[in-house]
Amino acid sequence: MALYSGSNSTKVMQQAVPNTLPLLPLVSVVVFPYNVASFSVHRKPNINLLNTNNLADNVICLAAQRDQQLDVISGLSDLYEIGVSGRVIHKMNLPDGTMQAAVQGLTRVKIKKIIAFEPHYMAEVSPARSNSAGEDTPQMHAKIVEALEKFEALVSLDQNYSQELVNVLKMNIKGPGRFADLLATYISLPFKTKAEILCELDSRKRLDFVIKLLDEEIARLTVDREVRARTQVAIEKSQREYLLRQQLKAIRSELGEEGGTEAEIERLQAKLEESKLPEHAHKECKAEIDRLGLISEASAEYNVVHTHIDWLLNLPWSTFTQDNLDLKRVRKILDKDHFGLDKVKDRIIEFLAVLKLKKELKGPILCLVGPPGVGKTSLGRSVARAMGRKFERISLGGLSDDSEIMGHRRTYVGAMPGRILQSLKKSGSGNPILMLDEIDKLGRDMRGDPGAALLEVLDPEQNHAFVDRYLDVPVDLSKVLFVCTANVLDTIPGPLRDRMEVIQLSGYTLEEKEQIARTYIIPRQVELAGLKPGKLKFPHATIREIVRGYTREAGLRNFERRVAAICRKVAIRVASGDVSADTMIEVSATDVESYLGQRLWLPEGPTRKPEIGVVTGLAWTSMGGDTLLIESARYKGTGQVKVTGSLGDVMKESVTTALSYVRSHAAEWNIDTEEFAKWDLHLHFPEGAVPKDGPSAGVTITTALISLFTGKPVRGDIAMTGEVTLRGKVLPVGGIKEKVLAAYRSGIKQVFLPRQNEKDLQDIPKEARKAVKITLTEDVSENVKAAMAGSKGPKRK
Numbered sequence: 001m002a003l004y005s006g007s008n009s010t011k012v013m014q015q016a017v018p019n020t021l022p023l024l025p026l027v028s029v030v031v032f033p034y035n036v037a038s039f040s041v042h043r044k045p046n047i048n049l050l051n052t053n054n055l056a057d058n059v060i061c062l063a064a065q066r067d068q069q070l071d072v073i074s075g076l077s078d079l080y081e082i083g084v085s086g087r088v089i090h091k092m093n094l095p096d097g098t099m100q101a102a103v104q105g106l107t108r109v110k111i112k113k114i115i116a117f118e119p120h121y122m123a124e125v126s127p128a129r130s131n132s133a134g135e136d137t138p139q140m141h142a143k144i145v146e147a148l149e150k151f152e153a154l155v156s157l158d159q160n161y162s163q164e165l166v167n168v169l170k171m172n173i174k175g176p177g178r179f180a181d182l183l184a185t186y187i188s189l190p191f192k193t194k195a196e197i198l199c200e201l202d203s204r205k206r207l208d209f210v211i212k213l214l215d216e217e218i219a220r221l222t223v224d225r226e227v228r229a230r231t232q233v234a235i236e237k238s239q240r241e242y243l244l245r246q247q248l249k250a251i252r253s254e255l256g257e258e259g260g261t262e263a264e265i266e267r268l269q270a271k272l273e274e275s276k277l278p279e280h281a282h283k284e285c286k287a288e289i290d291r292l293g294l295i296s297e298a299s300a301e302y303n304v305v306h307t308h309i310d311w312l313l314n315l316p317w318s319t320f321t322q323d324n325l326d327l328k329r330v331r332k333i334l335d336k337d338h339f340g341l342d343k344v345k346d347r348i349i350e351f352l353a354v355l356k357l358k359k360e361l362k363g364p365i366l367c368l369v370g371p372p373g374v375g376k377t378s379l380g381r382s383v384a385r386a387m388g389r390k391f392e393r394i395s396l397g398g399l400s401d402d403s404e405i406m407g408h409r410r411t412y413v414g415a416m417p418g419r420i421l422q423s424l425k426k427s428g429s430g431n432p433i434l435m436l437d438e439i440d441k442l443g444r445d446m447r448g449d450p451g452a453a454l455l456e457v458l459d460p461e462q463n464h465a466f467v468d469r470y471l472d473v474p475v476d477l478s479k480v481l482f483v484c485t486a487n488v489l490d491t492i493p494g495p496l497r498d499r500m501e502v503i504q505l506s507g508y509t510l511e512e513k514e515q516i517a518r519t520y521i522i523p524r525q526v527e528l529a530g531l532k533p534g535k536l537k538f539p540h541a542t543i544r545e546i547v548r549g550y551t552r553e554a555g556l557r558n559f560e561r562r563v564a565a566i567c568r569k570v571a572i573r574v575a576s577g578d579v580s581a582d583t584m585i586e587v588s589a590t591d592v593e594s595y596l597g598q599r600l601w602l603p604e605g606p607t608r609k610p611e612i613g614v615v616t617g618l619a620w621t622s623m624g625g626d627t628l629l630i631e632s633a634r635y636k637g638t639g640q641v642k643v644t645g646s647l648g649d650v651m652k653e654s655v656t657t658a659l660s661y662v663r664s665h666a667a668e669w670n671i672d673t674e675e676f677a678k679w680d681l682h683l684h685f686p687e688g689a690v691p692k693d694g695p696s697a698g699v700t701i702t703t704a705l706i707s708l709f710t711g712k713p714v715r716g717d718i719a720m721t722g723e724v725t726l727r728g729k730v731l732p733v734g735g736i737k738e739k740v741l742a743a744y745r746s747g748i749k750q751v752f753l754p755r756q757n758e759k760d761l762q763d764i765p766k767e768a769r770k771a772v773k774i775t776l777t778e779d780v781s782e783n784v785k786a787a788m789a790g791s792k793g794p795k796r797k
Contacts, residue, residue, distance in 0.1 A: 032184060047099055080195045082128055083108070084106065277317050316425070340512055341379060368483065390433070401450065407421065521556060525560065546563070548601065570587075617719060642680070699730055699780050752782075
């Protein structure tokens with residue numbers, strides 16, 4: 001509470017202020033000169049001051065504290081620099097250990113330094129002179145009158161102010177500075193604002209500041225009165241919650257802010273009219289907006305409906321990017337980004353050519369199948385850039401919930417659309433390129449089958465009306481270009497595979513890897529390592545050494561890692577100052593081992609001598625083609641057969657078939673049939689931790705068994721593949737290109753393939769066909785005859 005002090009204290013006010021005063025920090029009230037204020041004292045230093053101070057003689061310093069939550073001040077920065085000298089005119093101890101005190105403000109003082117903290121605060125002060133120039137002018141008198149009138153208006157608006165205060169002010173107009181202090185004492189203002197008024201030493205500025213605060217307070221009270229008037233009718237027919245909402249609405253209206261359910265409904269309706277939604281989506285969205293208007297904003301269902309409306313309004317129903325139909329430019333971009341991959345590039349050019357002529361065409365469903373590291377995923381981005389379309393990637397690896405594709409029903413908490421619509425919204429286009437990455441790694445469990453959910457998405461005859469469970473309205477996906485990627489086709493469900501146009505991507509030859517490394521990988525890794533372009537040289541021999549000695553793979557993923565490792569080690573030399581950043585550094589083939597360590601693969605060539613019962617086969621895995629060694633051994637026994645090497649059922653059947661062929665044709669190979677009952681057989685497929693399956697090792701197993709029983713060694717520089725029948729016929733197998741490339745990488749000199757796979761030879765690169773002799777066979781006897789070193793072939797009757 002604050003009171004005005006009359007003229008009986010004038011003599012006290014004129015007393016000189018000592019240089020050192022006891023300091024009383026205040027957090028609840030600001031004391032102004034010539035005024036009296038009362039307050040409670042809780043903190044120990046302040047209580048100590050009041051208990052030890054001689055009230056009759058001593059003057060204290062009253063200072064406003066900047067942080068009202070601070071219990072103990074640590075320095076001058078915790079206080080406002082301008083305080084007030086004053087006297088304690090009354091104090092009273094309270095039962096709870098606190099005190100009630102009344103003080104009379106004297107003059108403004110500047111707090112220069114805190115010189116003591118115990119048992120109470122002491123401060124060094126100096127007089128703070130107010131700037132009183134121009135106080136006795138007509139303009140200043142007019143401002144005082146204006147301030148008085150505004151205070152009268154404030155009193156008329158707020159019943160908390162007494163009319164008696166106006167009379168007190170009229171009788172105590174003693175200059176603009178003192179009048180401003182008196183107004184600040186009476187007006188209900190924040191503690192910080194009053195402290196700022198106290199710190200203002202210019203009388204004219206202080207009065208202007210108080211007038212501004214009066215204007216703001218009058219405006220606030222005027223708005224409050226209008227709000228109360230507007231909501232008076234609502235009070236009679238609604239509960240307290242409704243009253244508060246109406247007041248909030250009126251306040252927002254006065255502030256010029258949109259808010260409330262009605263304003264939100266209007267905004268959504270306006271957006272609906274602006275959006276070019278299809279008729280069915282427009283109807284559904286309008287019904288949902290009307291429904292939203294009937295739901296309380298506090299209801300949980302409000303957010304569910306509102307989110308559904310937002311999805312309906314924000315999907316790109318009629319927003320499409322313009323396709324780039326300049327076929328030469330598209331081809332140029334594709335060739336610039338990726339080396340080779342001609343089948344994919346040709347298919348994209350075909351699609352754009354037909355689209356250019358027909359103007360309207362459903363997007364194809366492409367599936368790129370190949371080993372890791374051949375550029376399937378990055379190709380999707382390149383296609384999008386070439387066509388001028390937006391690109392979004394959806395990772396399907398390990399996905400086992402069909403709701404991730406079809407969306408969740410809105411009845412569930414946290415429901416949302418499936419990934420297809422999420423990607424469509426994120427792209428902001430109705431005809432983006434959506435890449436469904438790793439589609440061969442879809443899972444399936446009790447929550448559903450994502451593969452089945454994709455049937456509708458990837459069917460050009462159905463996806464023009466794809467219905468997501470969350471959105472519950474048909475969405476046209478026919479203009480979307482879907483590009484799927486997979487390592488193998490076997491794990492993709494048949495119905496889903498039937499809907500896709502499969503394009504096989506094979507591994508790269510050494511020459512192709514070298515070209516890609518020079519054009520793409522090495523410049524990219526040099527830049528990522530922070531080296532200057534063109535200052536790190538990889539000769540042909542170095543690239544070949546890395547490929548052959550450290551990265552036996554179909555793609556180039558590991559190769560890029562090796563190049564990155566070399567670049568980082570060179571970066572260390574440059575960063576440490578061993579070599580200049582402008583120095584040309586050449587990594588020779590002999591330097592590779594110092595950068596990457598010991599060679600992982602032995603040099604190419606006939607690394608294996610002819611052996612009995614050991615034959616090299618060819619396999620096709622998700623990682624590309626590979627060589628597969630098959631070993632056989634026999635020992636005294638009862639004719640039992642043991643196979644090891646983590647084999648699948650089909651491969652085990654191939655062993656049984658091969659053994660049956662050898663036993664039934666034993667005479668042709670001069671094998672005593674009684675031998676089969678005297679010996680136990682053991683066939684082993686090395687790298688036992690790696691699962692193996694498929695029928696393509698039939699001819700290899702047969703050749704190994706015949707070699708074992710005849711005692712004739714098999715050449716170490718050959719490899720073979722093909723399924724064998726009980727009659728010894730060699731049937732076609734898949735992955736011919738990958739298998740031949742694997743043989744090429746491994747230094748194999750001759751490869752035996754089924755005659756019926758002759759059509760696949762055109763896909764094999766020229767350099768591989770030139771380095772590896774390819775022999776086509778129809779009967780397994782042809783394989784055995786050519787494979788056995790020094791063999792004259794089977795003896796036929």
